[in-house]
Amino acid sequence: MRTALGVLGAVLLGGLVWEGYKAVGDPDGTLLFGVRVLPRADDAAMPHLTEILGRFGDPERVGGDPIWLVVTNAGLVTLRSVAVGFLAGALVGLLLAVLMQRLRWVRRGLLPYVVLSQTVPLIALAPVIAGWGGRLSIGSYPWQPWMSVATIAAYLAFFPIAVGLLRGLTSPAPIAEELMRSYAAGWWRTLVKLRLPAATPYLYPALRLAGAAAVVGAVVGEISTGTRGGIGRLVIEYSREATTDPAKVYTALLGAVLLGLLVAGVVGLAEILLTPGRRASMR
Known part of the structure; x- marks a missing residue:
C-alpha cells in the first residue's frame, strides 16, 4: 500500500x-x-498534460484506431522482446555470477570485461547485432528482427544481475563459511544453503534494475534497427509529427514509461510472492 x-x-x-x-x-x-x-x-x-492524456482517446489517423489502442499493441510487441531479453539476461547473469564466485581467477579475468561491456554505445551495437542475426537461423526457423531486439535487451539486463548477485554470493561472513565446512558441506550445498539465501537482498534490486534496463535496451534496439511494431518504432513515427502534433509524441513516450513501470511492478510482485517476510509485512 x-x-x-x-x-x-x-x-x-x-x-x-x-x-x-x-x-x-x-x-x-x-x-x-x-x-x-x-x-x-x-x-x-x-503540451499541457490534459492535452497529452486527451490525445490517447483520439484516432491515430482519420478513421483509424484510437492512439491508446495503437500504443497498447506496440507495447505488447515490445514486451515480448523485453521478456525474452530479461529471461536470457537473467540466466547469463546468474551463470556468470556463480562462475566468478566459484573460480577466483575467472572473476579477476572476466569482471573487468563485464563492466567494460556496458560502455559500448547501444546505437552502435544494435545494427551490428541485427546484421549478425540476419545471417542466423534456429534450425529451420529464420532469425526474426524481434530476436535482435531481445538480444540487445539481454545485453543490458545481464550486467546488474551478474554484479549484484556476485556481491550477494560473496556476502556471507567467514564464520558462516567455516560452519558449513565443519559440516563437511561441499561447494554446491554451500551455494544452495548459504550463499543463495544470503544473496536474496542483493538479487531483487538487481532484477528490478535488469527489468528497467531490458526495457531501455528493447526500445533503443527497435529505434536503432528500425524494427516495426514496437514502442521504439512508434516513437520514431510520431516524432515526425512533433511540429504539428507535439502531444502525439508524448503518447508514445508515456507508453514506454508505463511499460517500464509494468516490468518493475512484475518483478516487485514476484519478490513479494517469493519472500515470506515481505508477504508478512504486507498484511
Missing part, C-alpha cells in the same frame, strides 16, 4: 512540476551564458 501511494505521489509531483514550469518558464527556454539550461515551455515543446 505504501509503495502504491509513493508511486501515485511521485506521479502527481511530476505532473505539478511539469505544469508549474510550463506556467512560469520561458517559452524560449532559460539561457545561461548563451547556453539553454532549461527547456522551452511553449506548447510545441511542452
